[in-house]
Amino acid sequence: MGSQKSFKQEGYRLPEGLVEGIGAIIASLFPTGRGRSPGGLPPLSWRWAMARVLSVIDAISIWSGNLVSAINPIVVALVVYEIVRRFVFNAPTIWANEATVYLSALAYLLGGAYSHYYKAHVRVDILYVKCPPRTRALLDVITFFFTFLYLGALIWIGSVYAWESIKVLEKTGSPWNPPVYPLKIAIPLGATLLLLQSIANFVRDLTFLVRGHSR
Secondary structure, eight states: OHHHHHHHHTTOOOOTTHHHHHHHHHHHHSOBTTTBBGGGBOOOOHHHHHHHHHHHHHHHHHHHHHHHHTHHHHHHHHHHHHHHHHHTSSOOOSSHHHHHHHHHHHHHHHSHHHHHHTTOSOOOHHHHTTSOHHHHHHHHHHHHHHHHHHHHHHHHHHHHHHHHHHHHTOBOOSSSOOBOHHHHHHHHHHHHHHHHHHHHHHHHHHHHHHHOOOO
16 A cells, blocks of 8 residues: 555555556466365456456557657757857757657657557558448458468567667767667567557457457
């Protein structure tokens, strides 16, 4: 209770459903008593465990999106600052423009899972929205396999590039010369988050396609 109170006082908020989902999964792996898990949880079942896993993935995607959303006001502030310095005081910085590109790239790379959770990525809506729900689910299932191949390659190749960058502590080489390896680490990390959310969406789409239940 004390730790929860301190979290609220500091304004920190844990991802909704993340702790509960992880706890439920762990509890389901170590059942006690007659078919019940610790804390009176229901007996372990494949569907129940899968629902817990999907809820954890969703919570991670939402949390990562909320985290990187804090970058946007920083980028806006940097742009305004650079404009004032450049056009009012005739004293441009050597770092503000590059910092905005750096931070924007970071938000783009790590915000994909959040967008995918809300199905906000660009698609051919003029055709997609006119299809019945099951047809849309079928299209999503088909496109998942292409997404899986693309993200798998991005994770593999991005990890290689990130590791090579880490080994030499690579920098941009610009006058400001910030380290570039954190940005390269974000490539496989963001792709992994996006792949996890893609798998979660795929499971729901496939379930809806086969069983007709609401996604």
